[in-house]
Amino acid sequence: MRLQPDTRTGLLVALPFVAFIGLFLLYPTIAIIYSAFTPGDDFTLAGLGRALSGSYRQGFINSTALAATTALIGGVLGLTLAAVMRTLDRPRWLHSTLDSWSAVASQLGGVPLAFAFIAAIGTQGILTKLFNQIGININDFGVSPTGFWGLVVVYLYFQIPLMFLVSLPALNGLRRTWREAAALMGASGVRYWIRVGIPILTPAALGGMLLLFVNSFAAYATAYVLNPGGALVPLQIRFLLQGNVISGEEDLGYAIVTWVITLLLASLFLLTYLQRRTLRWTNA
Amino acid sequence: MKRALKWTFLGTLAAFFIVPLLAMARFAFQSVPVVLLTPETALQGWSIDPIIAAAREPQMWSASRTSILLAVFTIALTLLLLIPLAVVTEIRAPRLRPLLTALTLLPWVVPPIALVVGVAVTFRTGAPWFLASVFSLVPFYALWAMPFTYRALDAGLQAINARTLYEAARSMGAPLPVIVARIILPNMTASIVAAAALTTALVLGEFAFASLLLKETLPTFMVNFQQSQARAGLALALVVLLLTAVAISLVVRVLRRRGLTVQTTGL
Numbered sequence: 001m002r003l004q005p006d007t008r009t010g011l012l013v014a015l016p017f018v019a020f021i022g023l024f025l026l027y028p029t030i031a032i033i034y035s036a037f038t039p040g041d042d043f044t045l046a047g048l049g050r051a052l053s054g055s056y057r058q059g060f061i062n063s064t065a066l067a068a069t070t071a072l073i074g075g076v077l078g079l080t081l082a083a084v085m086r087t088l089d090r091p092r093w094l095h096s097t098l099d100s101w102s103a104v105a106s107q108l109g110g111v112p113l114a115f116a117f118i119a120a121i122g123t124q125g126i127l128t129k130l131f132n133q134i135g136i137n138i139n140d141f142g143v144s145p146t147g148f149w150g151l152v153v154v155y156l157y158f159q160i161p162l163m164f165l166v167s168l169p170a171l172n173g174l175r176r177t178w179r180e181a182a183a184l185m186g187a188s189g190v191r192y193w194i195r196v197g198i199p200i201l202t203p204a205a206l207g208g209m210l211l212l213f214v215n216s217f218a219a220y221a222t223a224y225v226l227n228p229g230g231a232l233v234p235l236q237i238r239f240l241l242q243g244n245v246i247s248g249e250e251d252l253g254y255a256i257v258t259w260v261i262t263l264l265l266a267s268l269f270l271l272t273y274l275q276r277r278t279l280r281w282t283n284a
Numbered sequence: 285m286k287r288a289l290k291w292t293f294l295g296t297l298a299a300f301f302i303v304p305l306l307a308m309a310r311f312a313f314q315s316v317p318v319v320l321l322t323p324e325t326a327l328q329g330w331s332i333d334p335i336i337a338a339a340r341e342p343q344m345w346s347a348s349r350t351s352i353l354l355a356v357f358t359i360a361l362t363l364l365l366l367i368p369l370a371v372v373t374e375i376r377a378p379r380l381r382p383l384l385t386a387l388t389l390l391p392w393v394v395p396p397i398a399l400v401v402g403v404a405v406t407f408r409t410g411a412p413w414f415l416a417s418v419f420s421l422v423p424f425y426a427l428w429a430m431p432f433t434y435r436a437l438d439a440g441l442q443a444i445n446a447r448t449l450y451e452a453a454r455s456m457g458a459p460l461p462v463i464v465a466r467i468i469l470p471n472m473t474a475s476i477v478a479a480a481a482l483t484t485a486l487v488l489g490e491f492a493f494a495s496l497l498l499k500e501t502l503p504t505f506m507v508n509f510q511q512s513q514a515r516a517g518l519a520l521a522l523v524v525l526l527l528t529a530v531a532i533s534l535v536v537r538v539l540r541r542r543g544l545t546v547q548t549t550g551l
Contacts, residue, residue: 006376009460013368020365021387024423028402029394035405081297084290096540100533104525105301107485111503112521113304115510119518120307124318127307157304160297218395221491225507234397234492241401241496254405257398264393272386 029261036258039251051255056236060259063233066148067217070155075209077156078163079201082171085164102161110221117154118145118226146227154222159212166211170204207274210267217264233260305522312519334519338509344520347505350418354501355487358425359480362433365426367476370437371464375450381438388434391427396493399424403497418499425493429486433479440475444468474539481532488528 039047052060085098105113120127121138122145131138144150174197182192220234228235233256240253315329338344373380394402403424407414414420446468453463469476491503502524510517 009372010377013372017365017369020423021390021427024427025391025394025399028399028406031405032398032402077297080293084293087290096533096537100536101301101529103482104485104529104532107482107489110489110491111506112308112525115518115521116304116308119311120304125307126310126318127303129318157301160300214392214395218397220395220397221489221503224491224495234395237397237401238492238496241404253401257401260395260398261393264395268389268393272389 032254032257033261035251036254039254047251047255048258051252051259055231056252056256059231059233059236059256062148062231063217066151066155066232067213069152070159070216071209071212073152074156074159074212075163075205078160078212079167079171079205079208081160081164082167086171098164102165106158106162106165110219111225113154113157114145114222114225117150117157121145121150121153146230151223151226154226155216155219158219158222159216162215163208163212166208167201167204170201170208173204174200203274203277207271210271210274214264214267214271217260305525308518308522312515312522315515334513334516335523337513337516338520338523341509341516343500343505344509347500347502350500351488351502354419354421354425355484357419357422358429358487359483361422361426362429362479362483363476366430366434366437366479367469367472368464370434370441371446371468374438374441374446378447384434385438388430391430396424396428396490397496399427400493400496415497418501421490421494421497421499421501425483425487425490428490429479429483432482432486436475436479436482437472440472440478441468443475444471446471477535477539481535485528485532488524 036047037043037045050056085095088094117125119125121143122128123139128138128144138144139147141149143153145154178196179192182196187195218234220238223230223232223235224238228238237253237256237260240249240256312334313330313332315331316325369384373384403415407420449467449471450463453467458467488502490501491507494501495504495507506517506521506524509520
């Protein structure tokens with residue numbers, strides 16, 4: 001069999017990639033899903049049902065609430081930050097500093113971030129003490145490293161920079177000429193944003209928020225360091241994986257992971273769809 | 285008024301980013317308990333001993349070495365896999381680009397905490413020898429870096445109009461390997477560096493997978509170390525965070541000076 005040179009080059013670059021994805025991503029993933037449907041070697045949906053009941057149901061509710069809240073707040077703040085930065089030409093150092101800081105903060109976060117917030121809003125935290133002196137106990141508002149709003153605050157530390165990074169290209173897609181055209185026709189700044197800016201940015205902004213949702217739903221390091229026993233899905237997976245329970249519970253782990261994968265896959269489908277809508281404007 | 289609003293917003297966010305780091309620095313480098321902290325004691329008890337204590341820890345150096353080697357190998361593997369794929373797709377089969385864009389997002393569907401379960405079912409039972417070395421983390425780290433790295437490389441290819449360059453070189457008779465090595469790659473320096481920087485940040489920060497596979501990398505060491513030596517652990521974490529940020533911003537600045545814009549964008 002003789003192959004066209006093009007086909008040969010194609011195969012040469014595609015095969016290692018396909019093999020890589022297949023071996024390290026698809027094979028373990030399919031193994032999890034298969035095990036989730038066949039605990040004890042028989043096909044059953046019981047495991048998947050149990051993974052959504054009792055304390056595990058609470059885990060999914062907590063994780064979803066946390067992910068959605070931080071995606072929404074982080075999304076709005078990150079987008080605003082990107083929009084404000086675009087209107088500022090100077091100081092120039094601010095742009096490069098923010099760019100690199102965001103790259104680091106959105107990825108490296110994890111462990112050091114949790115430490116920083118323990119020092120700030122933990123029981124011995126300096127902010128806790130500061131607020132105590134003016135008579136406010138921030139723990140009463142759930143702002144402690146183990147409380148819901150405390151976790152929201154901590155997660156925002158990496159969510160805002162991530163949103164900033166992903167919304168820059170979309171914002172750069174807004175032509176200055178559109179704004180000038182709107183101004184020529186007598187539209188005020190606010191009116192321009194309501195009628196032109198926001199509608200064009202919406203798919204990109206929603207896409208970015210979905211990414212933030214996925215990002216914080218799966219975040220493990222920060223939550224683990226702050227409160228290893230917390231009722232969040234990633235922490236429950238760890239608990240089951242480390243065999244801290246009676247044997248046979250691994251099946252429950254597979255079922256939970258299967259649900260996580262399903263949820264994230266659905267978010268990602270929506271994300272790709274929104275991105276296609278975004279490209280309509282940014283590539284025109 | 286509008287200016288004031290903008291700067292208030294930026295100032296508040298800056299405070300949000302900086303205050304926890306300052307709190308961390310205070311806890312690490314000042315030995316005055318929070319309860320006794322008053323304006324009079326605010327300047328007392330500062331010392332850099334905690335970071336020296338961390339630097340004296342031989343395990344810290346071996347964990348750092350492991351993490352840096354992991355970053356280097358992950359970058360190498362990522363670039364070897366993705367550069368040929370991105371280049372050939374762009375110049376020979378641009379119709380396949382959307383497919384590749386979607387495929388490279390897949391690692392996000394199976395985050396470390398989920399994939400580690402799959403690895404436990406498959407590799408741990410079927411090929412335990414593979415997980416024996418700490419460098420078995422490399423392919424998985426390359427996987428999670430892929431959504432970022434592929435986009436950085438693809439953005440670079442789009443920015444230099446790779447297809448036009450290819451056609452121009454082709455019409456003058458250059459074969460594909462020469463075009464890639466002498467024309468396309470040199471023009472992609474900025475996006476290759478961006479991909480490498482993002483990969484480094486990811487590898488130096490990844491905790492879940494390494495911790496659950498019981499590998500000692502810098503992040504897993506930091507958590508254990510902090511439990512035994514609270515202040516030195518915090519000092520170390522702060523230094524690692526800041527050093528990485530400074531290193532990445534220096535790289536970005538050097539590239540900017542050479543007229544190359546770096547997109548550290550994930551998507």
